[in-house]
Amino acid sequence: MSKIIWSKIDEAPALATYSLLPIVNAFVKEAGVEVVTSDISLAGRVLASQGLAEDNLSKLGEVVLQEDGNIIKLPNISASVGQLKDCIAELQSQGYDIPDYPENPSNDKEREIQQKYSVCLGSAVNPVLREGNSDRRAAVAVKNFAKNNPHRLKPFAKDSKAYVAHMQGKGDFYANEKSVTSTKNQKVTIALNGKELTTIDALEGEVLDGTFMSVSALRDFYKKTIQDAKDKGLIWSLHLKATMMKISDPIMFGHGFEIFFEDVFAKYKDVFKELEINPNLGMSDLEKKIKGHPKESEIKAAFQSVVEADAPKIAMVDSRKNQTNFNASNDVIIDASMPVVIREGGKQWDREDGVGETVAVIPDSTYAMFHEEMMADCVKNGQYDVTTMGTMQNIGLMAQKAEEYGSHPTTFELSESGKVTVTTEDGVELMSFDCQKGDIWRMSRAKDIPIKDWVRLTVERTRIENIPAIFWLDEDRAHDAEIIKKVKKYLADHNTDGLDIRFMNVTDATRFTNARIREGKNTIAVTGNVLRDHLTDMYPILELGTSAKMLSIVPLIAGGGLYETGAGGSAPKHVDQFLAEGHLRWDSLGEFLALAESLRFIAQKHNSDKLATVTAALDVANNDYLSNNKAPSRKCCEPDNKASHFYVAQYWANALAKSDNSELAAKFAPIAEELIKKEDQILSELLAVEGKPQDIGGYFHPNDEKAEAAMRPSETLNTIINSI
């Protein structure tokens, strides 16, 4: 039996799995494949961190280094402190004896607990599993479906004032960056005023970048954008990635929160100190901490008066609950939030549930230049046309924790002003930086092997697609200048005759890509890790309506495959809806496509005709699913995710029944017949449970039996699937 590991994760895709996996296993076992789960959910990781469950993530970290590793990875929660605390509370309520998360540890025991939990925070799963670079694109059938069934993109006003604000060449990570390539394997020490912050093992050929965000420049920048929003009547919105950039971005968020409500933070300085208010955790945490304090209502009123009167309008994450952009640092995540701004015609929601043009504040120019040009393009040339627009495919450098992705252990909020130095074990100073107390200093790294593999993958994909491939690299950025040298060197190892491979800075690359997209032409964007993340939500959300429909493949450097499902998140909103009314609007197309790729990998590796037939039948089923438009409806009491799985099963069985493999055809002909004959009955059983609240025994750690019962309510369907 060949094995595929299917990650057990969180929220909407985890719910979908309860219904989908029994179907998948019933079909693939006929071709000698078994799909097993591995629990790397936030709750699973929290329990593992306390020694109460197996450390599955570390085990998967070994699988991705094996030649035949084969993992289907669904999106998981990258937890903020707030999500971690909620998850711990739920596990405690279920009887698990685990300690609270000590936010401000005051003794060694608390520091140890915090340390143990810290492995569960932020982007903790993806960097471990992504031992390969990223290949994200829309399958042709998916792209054509979107063109023929366009979702709505709202127009930009002719005189739209919406724009992206970023820091201008002063004080941000982009402006302060220095970069060197390590000439040998060596220890490198980062120190502040001669005191060691950390020491890393640098590899020969590894690119090391040092940089910092000047906090005074950041705060000045925030002030300027707030004033400008007020002057122009724009909604002020802040877009960061506090989950993936778990050290730097919550701090940048906290400064924004403090500056927006500067007078309130100044007036209640002493109370906030007494209550250990941490602005990095946002308003939701602040509200919990002031609860019951004699000044609670006075403080709330002070915040409210800024929201209502003194400031520009602020973007809301939920106006019904009066939650602003500052509710929690992970409520607005840039890869998902900026596409929504563009989709809505440069607008955000305000507190009266109205929409208005926004200044989207994205402090660091490194990637904000992309969003700036994206918005400027739409303001100038109007909204994109889904029915004609070309596609962006991305080859992203991310293997072995490349670039900012792996920077968590080397990011520091400086405890004093002075000099940060980066020095080799031989005493050679590689870089130095003059910083102020509170500045955010960061080292990012990119190893040589992943860069070489990234170039290889680019040449391979460009040859297959025969469209221009643009390396989004900027000669004027220190890091990119080092990478350009390596890319040119490794390109020379390949036959690039006839290929159109170019280098452009971020603004030019965006302009070039978008101009082609408007002409219906396709382009490959070859980017570093952060742009990979941002581009692979932005373009699919515009082109396909959601990044969940992307093919998201990670060809592992060791030879195996990691098949991610889509490029998006775990859709907490979908779970809320499911719990309230039993309707799951999650579209599992990403899982269907990932499964087909994963099966194809095994079929090719083992030369299995039978599995090739099962895979080809799944391809047919996926096409039928698209052409018959069986994606879940967004509304209760219409076919949802469960029904979409039923249709894939029906189409898959039907394709197998018609296949050349007589054994499979004989096996699946009666199954297909049953699934077709009983369609109405199955659908009515699936719909009968909708409109009612669901109890699955937990949000982060549901009860498997209850969740499975809720997601498999059709006895008729279950009987057929169980009979295979």
Ligand SMILES: NC(=O)C1=CN([C@@H]2O[C@H](COP(=O)(O)OP(=O)(O)OC[C@H]3O[C@@H](n4cnc5c(N)ncnc54)[C@H](OP(=O)(O)O)[C@@H]3O)[C@@H](O)[C@H]2O)C=CC1
């Ligand atoms: N690869 C990974 O592991 C990733 C994990 N995350 C994590 O996911 C969580 C939520 O992230 P967030 O950025 O808020 O994004 P969401 O998961 O909320 O996605 C944004 C929106 O995209 C739409 N969407 C996403 N996937 C699907 C799907 N399969 N079918 C239909 N619609 C879909 C939904 O729109 P609508 O509500 O309109 O239906 C959803 O609300 C966070 O904890 C984050 O860390 C985020 C990105 C990647």
Ligand SMILES: O=C(O)CCC(=O)C(=O)O
């Ligand atoms: O790892 C994460 O936190 C998010 C990853 C992500 O958004 C992506 O890969 O697109």
Ligand SMILES: [Mg+2]
């Ligand atoms: Mg992303």
